[in-house]
Amino acid sequence: MRMHHFSLATAIVLAGNIACAQEQVLNIYSARHYPSDEALYSGFTKATGIKINRVDADDAGIVSRLKAEGAASPADVILLVDAARLWRGEAEGLFQPVKSKVLDDAIPAQLRGKPAADGTSAWYGFSTRARIVVYDKIKVKKEDVDTYEELGDPKNKGKLCIRSGSHPYNLSLFGAVLEHLGEPKTEAWLKGMVDNMARTPKGGDTDQIKAVASGECGIAVTNSYYLARLMRSPKAEDQAVVERVGVVFPNQGTWGTHVNIAGGAVARHAKNQANAVKFLEYLASPQAQEHFANGNNEWPAAKGVKLSNPALQAMGGGSFKSETIPISVVGMNSVKVQQMLDRVGFR
Numbered sequence: 001m002r003m004h005h006f007s008l009a010t011a012i013v014l015a016g017n018i019a020c021a022q023e024q025v026l027n028i029y030s031a032r033h034y035p036s037d038e039a040l041y042s043g044f045t046k047a048t049g050i051k052i053n054r055v056d057a058d059d060a061g062i063v064s065r066l067k068a069e070g071a072a073s074p075a076d077v078i079l080l081v082d083a084a085r086l087w088r089g090e091a092e093g094l095f096q097p098v099k100s101k102v103l104d105d106a107i108p109a110q111l112r113g114k115p116a117a118d119g120t121s122a123w124y125g126f127s128t129r130a131r132i133v134v135y136d137k138i139k140v141k142k143e144d145v146d147t148y149e150e151l152g153d154p155k156n157k158g159k160l161c162i163r164s165g166s167h168p169y170n171l172s173l174f175g176a177v178l179e180h181l182g183e184p185k186t187e188a189w190l191k192g193m194v195d196n197m198a199r200t201p202k203g204g205d206t207d208q209i210k211a212v213a214s215g216e217c218g219i220a221v222t223n224s225y226y227l228a229r230l231m232r233s234p235k236a237e238d239q240a241v242v243e244r245v246g247v248v249f250p251n252q253g254t255w256g257t258h259v260n261i262a263g264g265a266v267a268r269h270a271k272n273q274a275n276a277v278k279f280l281e282y283l284a285s286p287q288a289q290e291h292f293a294n295g296n297n298e299w300p301a302a303k304g305v306k307l308s309n310p311a312l313q314a315m316g317g318g319s320f321k322s323e324t325i326p327i328s329v330v331g332m333n334s335v336k337v338q339q340m341l342d343r344v345g346f347r
């Protein structure tokens with residue numbers, strides 16, 4: 001038996017695991033913050049007999065933990081919820097490249113880490129989420145907010161609500177815009193959004209939607225699944241919010257709506273490498289892909305998965321035009337975007 005060196009915290013987490021070394025295990029570090037995912041993990045264990053030990057933390061917490069643990073890290077699979085974070089994890093050498101026919105067949109090329117010469121990718125997207133615009137149907141006209149560019153137009157002064165600019169969801173959106181518009185126009189656009197803000201950025205995406213419904217903001221930016229969650233909520237107050245707001249998938253007439261991913265990778269120092277690949281392949285399976293759509297209101301990354309989610313169907317069932325630039329480019333641009341945000345005072 002091989003001896004591993006674990007930190008004290010890790011030893012406690014994995015104590016059960018060491019006690020029965022014969023058992024097949026998989027250690028996952030996950031930044032997915034969605035309670036409905038329990039079914040995803042239990043589905044894998046049921047199908048394979050492989051027991052999952054999971055550490056939940058946010059993206060930044062996982063990355064710093066992996067760095068601190070180094071080669072002694074027990075992590076086999078890393079799940080992160082944003083392209084810019086996945087790109088950074090790869091850039092910092094935290095993942096190992098994977099070659100899998102199952103993944104190659106299921107996951108579109110633009111939703112993976114940049115392929116190496118040998119055809120491997122360092123990470124894979126398993127679900128997608130659109131970054132959409134919601135607006136106050138009473139005060140704002142749809143045609144004034146149906147492109148991202150218009151969010152920075154002076155005609156929308158005092159109306160915009162958006163979470164912190166350096167949140168990964170925004171860094172990725174802005175990184176995509178940078179790819180489409182180039183540096184000078186993107187920086188001017190970011191400055192325009194700062195000038196248009198109804199308030200200093202605070203809260204998460206759901207808070208922005210609710211602030212539109214309450215009349216504090218005229219326009220907000222959100223990931224699609226937060227709106228879908230409200231649409232499917234049985235609470236009267238959530239239904240009232242949905243009633244009040246209009247929804248736009250921006251840039252349908254040009255380069256398409258920005259789509260981000262949640263994805264996964266095999267950890268650089270994985271001890272259960274084969275199980276880790278098996279888990280990523282499981283995430284690409286129809287069963288797991290349906291879970292992303294119906295459990296967390298995301299769109300499946302794999303091709304040809306059927307949607308039965310009424311909220312996703314109400315939003316067009318995924319038939320909107322989405323941008324086609326490789327998501328790995330978006331991640332790479334996030335460094336430049338952060339510098340622009342600092343210059344224009346986008347908090």
Ligand code: FE
Nearest residue numbers: 033081205223
């Ligand atoms: Fe989220």
